């Protein structure tokens with residue numbers, strides 16, 4: 199089994215204040231901390247598990263800046279064999295269909311049985327790249343997968359539907375599968391792996407190296423256009439409990455008990 | 461031209477709410493676009509769905525064929541490509557659901573359609589539909605314009621609007637499936653029911669819900685004490701169940717359970733829309749989160765903006781004291 203796993207570097211904004219910058223089309227990311235996208239981390243683990251069980255290779259693909267090398271090396275330390283990073287500021291990362299085109303160009307022409315991506319990137323939430331990538335590669339796909347069983351020339355996967363119901367589908371390989379969080383328990387990189395990772399190949403390429411015409415993947419060539427970013431009005435009818443933490447706890451406890459909410 | 465196609469969604473014999481939500485939005489937009497709101501239904505044995513959809517649309521186009529007994533995005537894609545070529549709608553709406561995200565991006569690539577995913581609102585600007593979507597898990601909104609030519613494609617988020625009573629009487633048109641043979645490269649095998657655990661949180665009166673903010677499994681002890689003090693069951697966000705702090709059947713949200721307790725105390729949960737969809741019907745919601753911008757506060761009745769590790773132990777202590 200030769201597997202490619204696509205990973206994205208994303209900011210962790212769960213606790214950060216997000217501010218729109220002066221251009222009105224981007225956010226101020228100077229204070230964000232970045233790491234591998236949640237679901238992609240599970241996809242890396244799945245790629246390594248498949249390699250351990252079936253042999254073959256697990257290779258990383260990432261479209262992103264040099265800062266992404268840290269997380270790419272981490273995937274190599276966990277057991278992936280090599281990596282390609284497409285480093286090109288012309289890529290319009292706001293259009294998942296264009297990103298899919300870039301990833302497809304990096305994979306096309308190489309032998310593969312399976313491509314894994316995360317099912318959703320936490321920053322844009324579009325859930326589109328993996329499925330678009332399958333179409334670009336001309337292979338079948340299944341999205342939001344929480345279980346993978348590799349067979350002979352086929353793969354059986356369990357998709358996760360609303361309400362936690364599973365849908366088992368069988369795909370003919372090669373195929374693209376988008377991985378849902380919780381499918382496995384991502385390992386920590388072993389020390390030995392971290393050392394070995396430094397020696398593994400991490401190839402950096404541009405869209406020209408991939409034979410892409412820039413108009414296919416840049417902002418000008420996109421069929422959509424970001425016009426404006428803005429902070430949504432937070433409509434909250436909540437009663438805000440004020441005070442020091444202990445006071446808040448007391449007030450809240452009193453409201454729950456005296457207000458008959460329990 | 462000007463028509464909006466809405467792909468009806470159904471599973472295991474049930475028409476899903478997103479279908480009517482999208483038709484409600486399409487009915488509002490279609491007149492501005494000089495077209496009709498058209499429900500597109502693909503399935504097997506779905507006459508009753510066609511009837512129901514007619515109440516919300518100007519027209520129902522439907523294919524009833526054993527080939528579509530179960531959902532298969534690759535087969536749907538083939539059918540939609542044919543329908544787009546023959547009917548030339550101006551926009552296609554598909555649910556941003558587990559069915560829709562498995563289909564729409566591939567359709568967009570094949571038909572080179574301008575595509576925006578996870579849309580929460582559609583305005584009509586400069587003679588064109590103009591979607592609004594979000595970034596950073598709801599912290600930023602974005603107006604996105606379609607630049608390329610119609611048909612445009614969007615996936616529409618669930619539960620963003622109320623569906624009124626049926627008020628239309630769309631004409632129902634049954635058509636033959638343009639797909640004649642089954643496909644081999646993707647096959648539906650079976651459904652697997654969701655896990656059932658020892659506690660059914662959909663029946664719980666009081667729920668204490670935990671999220672990633674709780675940080676580590678060992679901190680669950682603090683949560684258990686609170687739950688014990690008020691006879692609550694414990695549930696959590698996907699982050700909490702993925703981390704293994706709780707079994708999967710305790711997950712609240714679109715891919716977990718929908719709960720309606722009397723009281724829901726959300727601790728260290730940001731309030732991603734997938735989570736909110738599963739708990740916003742709770743009667744009273746208390747949210748404890750140190751981030752004042754956390755979307756969980758949009759559904760909360762009581763907001764405690766603070767460090768949960770300082771608030772929760774004290775809250776437990778005080779509750780025990782007051783309840784004697």
Ligand SMILES: Cc1cc2nc3c(=O)[nH]c(=O)nc-3n(C[C@H](O)[C@H](O)[C@H](O)COP(=O)(O)OP(=O)(O)OC[C@H]3O[C@@H](n4cnc5c(N)ncnc54)[C@H](O)[C@@H]3O)c2cc1C
Pocket residue numbers: 212213317318342670671672673674696697698699700711712713714715716717727728729730731732733734735738748749750751754766767768769
């Ligand atoms: C297809 C799909 C389906 C999904 N289904 C579900 C679902 O059913 N249910 C679900 O919950 N999610 C679901 N998700 C995931 C969802 O998108 C979010 O990633 C998830 O809900 C985040 O969980 P969280 O709020 O616990 O974590 P985070 O978003 O990381 O939030 C943690 C919060 O804790 C707060 N915090 C941190 N430390 C402290 C502290 N010391 N004191 C106070 N507050 C603190 C932070 O401010 C932050 O708001 C789904 C995702 C996908 C792609």
